Amino acid sequence: MGNNKSLSGPKFHSRFLPEEQAELDRLFAALSPGTGSTGALSRSFSLQELKSYVGEALPPEMVTRLFDGMRRVDLTGKTRGPSESVSQEQFTATMSYLLKGNAEEKSLVILKMITATEGPVRAGEVQKFTEGLVGAVEHVLVHRQELRGWTRRRFQGPLAGVGGLAAQLLSEMKLQGGQKFPEPQWLDCDCDRAVIEDWVFRAPLVGVFLSVVIHRGFLLLSPSLQPAPLLPERHVGLGGEVESLLDVLSAVYLGAQLRGEQRQRWRLLFSSRLHGQSFAQLCGRITHQGPCLALLQDRDGHVFGGFASCSWEVKPQFQGDSKCFLFSIAPRMAVYTHTGYNDHFMYLNHGQQTMPNGLGMGGQHGYFGLWIDSDFGKGHSKARPACTTYGSPQLSAKEDFLFEAMEVWAVEEPSELQRVKKSVLDVDPEARILLEASGRTRHSEGLSEAPDYCSDDPGS
Structure with missing residues (x-):
């Protein structure tokens, strides 16, 4: 962690299966209609074209961040600054890092989504990014009608809803010197690449949320690219509908603590x-x-x-x-x-x-x-x-x-x-x-200890 590796150089290879790459190629073609005349590699898309394609599925700020992350990818190591449009190679590389990459590769793209400059970013900028990411997840689930029976934004206050889940994710970050985020006095602290990489590793929901934003925002259709549902299906039964103490984001958070089959x-x-x-x-x-x-x-x-x-x-x-x-x-x-x-x-x-x-x-x-x-x-x-x-x-x-x-x-x-x-x-x-x-008691209740069917051994 913390080395000088960048999103550049000739060694990049897509990790996607052939059918997954075909789906990304289809998406890129839809994003870049009519641009270029000498083949797919010369084509590119602009921010306006990306916003037009995504429509209202994602908040505009998150669409801009995704675009900035892609256009700032330098695959040659020779570019003097970010391009004004996104090439197919930049698009595929970014998708590969965000959907298939490790914590180091995800953190590199996250930094490019936050700032165009090299070097550390302020903790306050990471906080703004995280709140935008959590808000985008809730937004796209609402837009795609994938709430599965849950409602949004039940709680009020600075640490509720989007702010509450963002604060929880940021609490996993260890700033330089071992200070814990997000205490207000640390918002001006620098977060370098090693800090962001460690955070993405400690808070896996950050990577999951980026995947959901891409999958559901761009509507990727390949079955192998479909993420597991973030929300469990909410079943109340015949007793009638009732407002839950959980809302969308708190259900997402609790579900993330459980095994896959329990979600x-x-x-x-x-x-x-x-x-x-x-x-x-x-x-x-x-x-x-x-x-x-x-x-x-x-x-x-x-x-x-x-x-x-x-x-x-x-x-x-x-x-x-x-x-x-x-x-x-x-x-x-x-x-x-x-x-x-x-x-x-x-x-x-x-x-x-x-x-x-x-x-x-x-x-x-x-x-x-x-x-x-x-x-x-x-x-x-x-x-x-x-x-x-x-x-x-x-x-x-x-x-x-x-x-x-x-x-x-x-x-x-x-x-x-x-x-x-x-x-x-x-x-x-x-x-x-x-x-x-009637004054009668259950003499057997609590006196005969029933067998315990819960065990740390998954085979028991």
């Missing part, structure tokens, strides 16, 4: 807005449903939650594994993973007198990183200075909080083994309520 389709298991303020309903709907995301919004507007990598089970023991994590969506986006300190990943208990009743993740009894009390509507996030299990700070605005809404999304279909484990009382939480109201 395909999310099923709403529980919503306090649909199913009521009931802990019994929560337990009945989320147990034995496979991995899921639980999130809530406190009365101060903070949105946060946790990922359960295993099916929830009602029992007085900790459960789960090291793939669990806690997260924050508002007022800032962040994910907090296992520290290795203990194995207090998940806890769900109800109807016992000797053990705490509620849903918890991380920490210990009475001091969870995230706790939802069985007296539904209140909880705590006691993490001073940090949650022992996940290293997370206090997620809620107040240590002991009241919350407005809670929802749980399944990210995988449960296995047949998980399905058959659900008892009648699990399937019908109203039956549990009637049982408890």
Whole structure:
């Protein structure tokens, strides 16, 4: 990293398969109609032609950045300055670096998209580029009608929506001297090629977002060039439509933390807005449903939650594994993973007198990183200075909080083994309520520890 390699010289070779190159050739021909008369290699396209082709699919600022990145590519090493149009070689080289390249090659193009000058750029310029990139992703998904049931821009404030996800990406950047971005006092710091390359490596979503902007903005048709969907399909079921605590960009961010098969389709298991303020309903709907995301919004507007990598089970023991994590969506986006300190990943208990009743993740009894009390509507996030299990700070605005809404999304279909484990009382939480109201107790609940079907071993 940080060497003097540039986008120049005779050694450039396209990485595209023949059918992929044919698709790029088709796109270039559409971008450069009627220019040149001595063959394809003499043809080129202008900024106006690129804007005309893209139309409203991308914001004009991002189209200009892409054009500048392409026209500043010097494949010969002899050009004294950027050209006023983009040749086919420049176009193919840029697409190869952005769609197939490594962090070093992507970072070289990113620098050319930011500035025409050689050398470092200011951190503030990188911030503006990142916000433009995130905004372009949201824009093109809306334009192409690929929201898959999600809505845009639910959150307000400087660290919400586009600004929030951009800030999260920039938090992965290490400035010279080890300073963390994006503290305002560092906006004038220089970011050289090594810093940008390291950032692209640490924040892979930057490369993914560039790929999505190109694929969906230019509508590349080759099947092998199609990126995986950024957003999971949102499935609410027969309970009716409901506004989610997640918007487009927060769903993109959380999906990026999961395995590929967990990004395909999310099923709403529980919503306090649909199913009521009931802990019994929560337990009945989320147990034995496979991995899921639980999130809530406190009365101060903070949105946060946790990922359960295993099916929830009602029992007085900790459960789960090291793939669990806690997260924050508002007022800032962040994910907090296992520290290795203990194995207090998940806890769900109800109807016992000797053990705490509620849903918890991380920490210990009475001091969870995230706790939802069985007296539904209140909880705590006691993490001073940090949650022992996940290293997370206090997620809620107040240590002991009241919350407005809670929802749980399944990210995988449960296995047949998980399905058959659900008892009648699990399937019908109203039956549990009637049982408890009659003064009768479930003597077996929590006393017999069910087999744990969650394991770090993928073959288990």
